[in-house]
Amino acid sequence: MRRGAIEYCVLALVKDEERYGFELVRELAAADGLVTSEGTVYPLLTRLRREGLVDTVWRESNQGPPRRYYRITPHGRRALEGFVGQWERFRDAVDRLVVLGGKP
Amino acid sequence: MSANDLDTVVGTYLERLDLALSAMPAPKRDQLVEEIAQHVAEGRRQLGEESPAALLQLLDRIGRPEDIAAAAFEEDEDRRLSFQGSGPGNRGLPDRFAIGLLLFGGFLFGIGWLVGAILLWASSAWRVRDKLLGTLVFPGGLALPLYFLAAPSGWLIPAWAGVVILAVLLIAPVLVAVHLHRSRRVSGQEEG
Numbered sequence: 001m002r003r004g005a006i007e008y009c010v011l012a013l014v015k016d017e018e019r020y021g022f023e024l025v026r027e028l029a030a031a032d033g034l035v036t037s038e039g040t041v042y043p044l045l046t047r048l049r050r051e052g053l054v055d056t057v058w059r060e061s062n063q064g065p066p067r068r069y070y071r072i073t074p075h076g077r078r079a080l081e082g083f084v085g086q087w088e089r090f091r092d093a094v095d096r097l098v099v100l101g102g103k104p
Numbered sequence: 105m106s107a108n109d110l111d112t113v114v115g116t117y118l119e120r121l122d123l124a125l126s127a128m129p130a131p132k133r134d135q136l137v138e139e140i141a142q143h144v145a146e147g148r149r150q151l152g153e154e155s156p157a158a159l160l161q162l163l164d165r166i167g168r169p170e171d172i173a174a175a176a177f178e179e180d181e182d183r184r185l186s187f188q189g190s191g192p193g194n195r196g197l198p199d200r201f202a203i204g205l206l207l208f209g210g211f212l213f214g215i216g217w218l219v220g221a222i223l224l225w226a227s228s229a230w231r232v233r234d235k236l237l238g239t240l241v242f243p244g245g246l247a248l249p250l251y252f253l254a255a256p257s258g259w260l261i262p263a264w265a266g267v268v269i270l271a272v273l274l275i276a277p278v279l280v281a282v283h284l285h286r287s288r289r290v291s292g293q294e295e296g
Contacts, residue, residue: 021139022146037167040175042139047179064149
């Protein structure tokens with residue numbers, strides 16, 4: 001479940017603004033328990049690119065070589081919106097059972 | 105430790121990654137190694153004063169090359185379902201239909217099983233190994249034992265072996281159907 005959710009966390013991070021790989025990976029890795037290590041995020045980014053959920057653009061940087069920036073595609077945005085709706089229902093259902101012990 | 109020594113540490117790390125990815129096609133492998141190399145370079149730039157301890161900590165955060173390679177192979181194989189367009193229940197229906205047809209479709213002149221197999225392979229809910237399993241165990245599904253019973257003439261096998269084969273032909277497709285049902289990757293809470 002955790003792995004399935006990470007890709008949507010990536011999409012959420014680039015939903016409003018494009019981010020370059022290093023920044024994106026650091027932000028994901030900073031969330032407790034989400035990824036095992038920073039390096040394991042790159043294969044995921046490759047897959048999201050391959051599936052057309054994100055695309056990338058190279059931009060010059062004044063702090064070093066050009067950076068690859070990730071941004072969400074319309075397809076990625078639809079996938080994220082679909083996930084958010086389902087995630088909220090899922091979260092509420094689990095909260096009701098696990099946290100509240102099934103009490104309304 | 106000099107800057108050159110630190111470069112050597114990074115070089116060795118990237119070589120380990122390259123080696124761990126050796127089973128991957130060169131373009132994909134090169135791209136991932138390049139991305140990790142850029143991540144290391146960016147991390148080093150942000151370190152300011154670079155020390156061996158800081159560099160090792162940076163590499164530690166990036167992770168073991170073998171773990172990165174394992175993640176890469178897993179992502180390559182694991183084409184998970186997109187949540188896009190999947191209302192509750194509707195996404196899993198063709199998949200459940202596929203399992204049903206694989207089991208019972210053989211009774212529909214064999215065509216039903218074939219449709220089940222096509223649905224199985226068209227679905228993104230299973231991995232290739234599960235699709236292979238669903239196809240190979242057994243073509244015709246539960247109709248196969250019927251054909252076996254109907255055409256035993258000329259087969260020189262002892263009766264007990266016939267019973268065993270019949271039992272396998274009956275039980276294995278059911279077990280595979282249960283496995284396919286459990287292993288299909290449905291979206292989130294839809295099927296748990």
